[in-house]
Amino acid sequence: MQFKYPFLFFIAALLMSSAVFSQTQLSDLKKSKLHTVQPEPIEWGGKTLPFKNVVVVDSRFDTSKLGYIKGNRHYEKLHTPGALAETMEQTINTYPRLGDSSSAPSLYIFIKHLWIQQSSLKELSKQKLSNGYFEDIDIVACSAVLECYMQKDSFYYPLFRLDTMLTQKGKLRKKVEELLTEPFQVALAKLSGLNLGKKRKQMTAQEVTAFNNSKRNYSRVQTDTLEHGIYLTFQDFLHNRVTRRPFEVQRGFTDELYTVDGKDKKLLLEFWGFCDGQKQYMKVGFNFYELSREQDTYELIGAKALVNVTHYRHRPNAFDPTQVAMAGLSQITGRDGTQTTLIKPLQLNMETGELY
Numbered sequence: 001m002q003f004k005y006p007f008l009f010f011i012a013a014l015l016m017s018s019a020v021f022s023q024t025q026l027s028d029l030k031k032s033k034l035h036t037v038q039p040e041p042i043e044w045g046g047k048t049l050p051f052k053n054v055v056v057v058d059s060r061f062d063t064s065k066l067g068y069i070k071g072n073r074h075y076e077k078l079h080t081p082g083a084l085a086e087t088m089e090q091t092i093n094t095y096p097r098l099g100d101s102s103s104a105p106s107l108y109i110f111i112k113h114l115w116i117q118q119s120s121l122k123e124l125s126k127q128k129l130s131n132g133y134f135e136d137i138d139i140v141a142c143s144a145v146l147e148c149y150m151q152k153d154s155f156y157y158p159l160f161r162l163d164t165m166l167t168q169k170g171k172l173r174k175k176v177e178e179l180l181t182e183p184f185q186v187a188l189a190k191l192s193g194l195n196l197g198k199k200r201k202q203m204t205a206q207e208v209t210a211f212n213n214s215k216r217n218y219s220r221v222q223t224d225t226l227e228h229g230i231y232l233t234f235q236d237f238l239h240n241r242v243t244r245r246p247f248e249v250q251r252g253f254t255d256e257l258y259t260v261d262g263k264d265k266k267l268l269l270e271f272w273g274f275c276d277g278q279k280q281y282m283k284v285g286f287n288f289y290e291l292s293r294e295q296d297t298y299e300l301i302g303a304k305a306l307v308n309v310t311h312y313r314h315r316p317n318a319f320d321p322t323q324v325a326m327a328g329l330s331q332i333t334g335r336d337g338t339q340t341t342l343i344k345p346l347q348l349n350m351e352t353g354e355l356y
Helices: 006-022 026-030 084-093 172-192 205-217 234-238 321-326
Strands: 034-036 053-058 067-070 075-079 106-119 129-131 139-152 155-169 229-231 247-250 256-261 264-267 273-275 280-284 287-290 292-294 297-302 306-309 329-333 338-342 344-347
Touching: 026 292, 026 297, 053 084, 067 106, 067 172, 067 344, 084 106, 084 172, 106 172, 106 344, 139 172, 155 172, 155 205, 229 234, 280 297, 287 297
Parallel strands: 034 075, 053 106, 129 306
Antiparallel strands: 067 075, 106 139, 139 155, 229 273, 247 256, 256 264, 273 280, 280 287, 292 297, 297 344, 306 338, 329 338
């Protein structure tokens, strides 16, 4: 086969290449190879922190990865050379701006969430449906939640909780080391200006441990049962509570769930997910995606938003063809114009019920 126009051939090749990722299965993610990320050196300004050392504790629901990155044909798991806590602790403690007094307190950083991904402005805007093409896909994002404590004389004192979404322009492969380091750098910079002499709540080690493990006491985490029914809310999912009623799922470019009462069917609009007795699904935007257990959380391969493109007419500088391949183009239909979804691995935040 010979293409008359090289540009069209190039676009076709990119679309076929991206289709490889659209066919990725959840089982493929479990077998993903590792992609090692070495954090950049951490600096937080000219101030010396009044701590003799920093201890990092990994309290994430899934400690096996930082996110996913696209390899040549498959997704790869992002991870640090050693355990994340050990790697970040060593990186921070090598910076020569910690107090050297043996009587100084220690700083404890609990990593509650940390997820790095390639994203887009449309996805980060949380719009379920948007118009346009892929001009803005070159955004990388790091979702992080860090909780900082001061430890002195066997007691712990809460300092603050950093809950942030950090973004930069660029490709994940070039930005991932910087993104990994950035939330810790932000937290340490904030600590350098904190009044540590302020009276704070005093906690024992047992109380800190109990607080950090409290979110793991839900029925879903302890016993992952598969019972036919609908999860009306995220709390229902966490507590293994299903609404038992007959239902029917219709798949399409958008997915729909109908409750069935005899011959009557009613479209259900407000619900979190459902279980067909064998697999569990989460409602994300206008579609349903299968959930896969990963340690104490869940992952899926899906899209947060739909992108509607009404035509393919080329405009000079309208888009860079290489961005099409990076977008993970899939689910193309000709229904009133071209419609696409941005498919990629996503992880469930077990505290909020939202996806990274």
